[in-house]
Amino acid sequence: MSKPIHDNIVVFEVYGDYALFTDPITRIGGEKCTYQIPTYEAIKGILASVYWKPTFIWYIDAVKIMNPIQTEVKGIRPIKYGGGNDLAYYTYLKSVRYQVKAHFEWNDNRPELIADRNENKHHNIAKRMILKGGRRDIFLGTRECQGYVEPCVFDSEPGAYAEIAELSFGLMYHGLTYSDEAYSDQTKEKITANFWYPVMKNGIISFPRPEDCPLHKPLREMKMKEFCSVNEDISEDF
Template sequence: YALFSDPITRIGGEKFSYQIPTYQALKGVLESVYWKPTLIWYIDEARVMKRIQTQSKGMRPIKYTSPENDLAYYTYLKDVCYQVRAHFEWNEHRPELAHDRNEHKHHNIAKRMIERGGRRDIFLGTRECQGYVEPCVFGEGKGFYDGCGKLNFGVMVHGFDYPDETGKDEMSVRLWKSARLENGYIRFPAPNDDSPVILTRFIKPMKAKVFEDEAGFSGLNEPEFRALLGESGDEA
């Protein structure tokens, strides 16, 4: 299952999934696979492999105004499968982490983490929708929407801009005006492009977290991470 819902409607109790994954949800999957504040993941495109189907479930969420349970219906996507092509770039707004910019190292670690199913739990849009990742050749195999032309989905949330990735002391949301599926492929506009199909709206002031060697970040020399990869401490 997957639930790629509009954040604006999530507080209403009745959650309904978009028909296709959002840029931010796929970026979150990659960050669960492997992430360091040194780098930023960019989703280039995704491919929908199976038919888009939905299923509604009765849920008992806790009310905001009391400890009692409420009744709501959540509409999920079911039996989902996607191929994703992405890349990472250095976070230029983190000059204090320039010493950690080792492309060969980060690339190999990311590949190994994908082969092992990710470093953290994988979920599709929301926590209760568990998923898994595995390596694939992008574009390989038969997809349900191959040769089906264009399917338009209107305005969708594209993602969020955080201060550590933009250099601005604010958080904002990006809206994608012309989200569409073309022969099974979703080609996402880059978040840092001045594209006419991307609308940006301010949400609130926010400061970027400060990372230092002795406070919250140890780069590639993290002992627990090296133990997971079976590496010695002298390699970086």
């Protein structure tokens, strides 16, 4: 079945000196080692820093890997929970650059915000925010990895892996589904982790929707945050 074509697509390029994309489920301290490619959740978080409203949900359609995949190990002294510092080695991606294509859809879990469903408004604001580099700081997977966003034309230039027909990365963390983005009875009032098997084709990774991932793991119960109605006391920027 072919994917539906959306009118509210946004395209941008994100880049930075370093990135650290990991599975937060296993990130319990000590050494951290990045995935070779960005996770769906990390790219979605970048887009949320550019522009986000609870009225809609961002869906990442595709990412193009522009620079060669390189890693660098750094000695880090993280703060220990009991006080003082520890010594750990973090493996970062180095000199990263990605082109991203995404779109948004209305969040059916938020009927109280139905009056805010103005597609033209949100689409135009998102494009302006991309042009300005985002509303909030951009991070590539973790706080110490500063990123930068700017407009681009998706797939307008060859990336580092344009000549490689197919490259698989095995089982990988896709993202988290929070209770306010639940897509089934099984994900309502829960945090659910989604996993998949990414394949890069000619440098482009096409992401499945969270509900289309082959593996799902409920993590814990979670109640939705409540917002007032748009017709009541809600502000433009939440």
